[in-house]
Amino acid sequence: MRTELFGEENFEEKMQTAVKPWLAATVRDGYFTASDGAKLHYHFAIPENAKAAIILVHGYCEFYGKYHELSYYLFNEGYAFFFMEQRGYGYSHRDARRKDFVYIDSFDTYAKDLKEFFDNVVNKEAPDLKKFILSHSMGGAVTTTFLEQYGKEINITAAVLCSPLIKMETKGIPAAPIIAYLSLMILLGKKYAPFTKKDGFNPVENFPASGTLSAVRYHYLFEQRLNDENFRTWSATYGWSKAALKGTRKLQKHLGEIQTDLLLLTAGRENQVSPKGFDLLIKKAPNITALHFPGSKHEIFNSTDEDRERFYTEVFNFFEEHL
Numbered sequence: 001m002r003t004e005l006f007g008e009e010n011f012e013e014k015m016q017t018a019v020k021p022w023l024a025a026t027v028r029d030g031y032f033t034a035s036d037g038a039k040l041h042y043h044f045a046i047p048e049n050a051k052a053a054i055i056l057v058h059g060y061c062e063f064y065g066k067y068h069e070l071s072y073y074l075f076n077e078g079y080a081f082f083f084m085e086q087r088g089y090g091y092s093h094r095d096a097r098r099k100d101f102v103y104i105d106s107f108d109t110y111a112k113d114l115k116e117f118f119d120n121v122v123n124k125e126a127p128d129l130k131k132f133i134l135s136h137s138m139g140g141a142v143t144t145t146f147l148e149q150y151g152k153e154i155n156i157t158a159a160v161l162c163s164p165l166i167k168m169e170t171k172g173i174p175a176a177p178i179i180a181y182l183s184l185m186i187l188l189g190k191k192y193a194p195f196t197k198k199d200g201f202n203p204v205e206n207f208p209a210s211g212t213l214s215a216v217r218y219h220y221l222f223e224q225r226l227n228d229e230n231f232r233t234w235s236a237t238y239g240w241s242k243a244a245l246k247g248t249r250k251l252q253k254h255l256g257e258i259q260t261d262l263l264l265l266t267a268g269r270e271n272q273v274s275p276k277g278f279d280l281l282i283k284k285a286p287n288i289t290a291l292h293f294p295g296s297k298h299e300i301f302n303s304t305d306e307d308r309e310r311f312y313t314e315v316f317n318f319f320e321e322h323l
Contacts, residue, residue, distance in 0.1 A: 003076040038093035046080040052130040059137030063090035100201040107247025111145040133159035140164020158322040166277025201232040211298030255284035268294035
């Protein structure tokens, strides 16, 4: 990397003196209208003589603010980046009655939105650049679904799946009876599911329960939630839970059809998704490289300084190999 990574000690200073001025001066945002009329919000930046375009696909309860640092590194390494706040998140269209509730009718909708984002924004702003994907958590489920359904139509050269949601963590209970139960709750689809134990946004920080090992990065994100209600997505609804279970079961059946080269990054202290999904992906995907970070929690790019150094080295090496 030609860009120096921020350590735990100087993160706050660097965000104030380097990243925030860059966000204000360089990163652009806008909206596009999906085929069903939903307005979806996005951010992007294209450096001079860009090497390629990287589409960032975020995870559950996330928004662009979580990726300020990461997108800064991408840009300074010579990559254009494109970030869509998926429906139900940030400033994009929402179907849930409360901004801290998360709802989707189907993960196919997420994948369709990503396809339309590619067509209407990415390909228009960067038509001649190779296209890569860098996804995290739920974004990994969206990306695999997208590649399974649209991979033959769209040329995605390579994709990174960081702690992807391939299989839901159901505490040993088979998914089928849970889906059947949730189907009976159809009238409660946009109400929060009590088994998630999160009845709306909690304004109290809880770093130990998070998926990160970087306290300063956790605090940076949480401050944004406190300051803007659009960033407080927090509680899964019955509808999202059902869609996630059905969507992951469906995508598991088609992993072998993904022809894109994949880099899978997994955490040894995974605490958000089921690691059994990683095993399925490794077993079925024909073009996959898997790297393990034994000391990291779910958010590898927000782990220790050592793990983050390795994360960025591996990711940029992978993309460089595919230029």
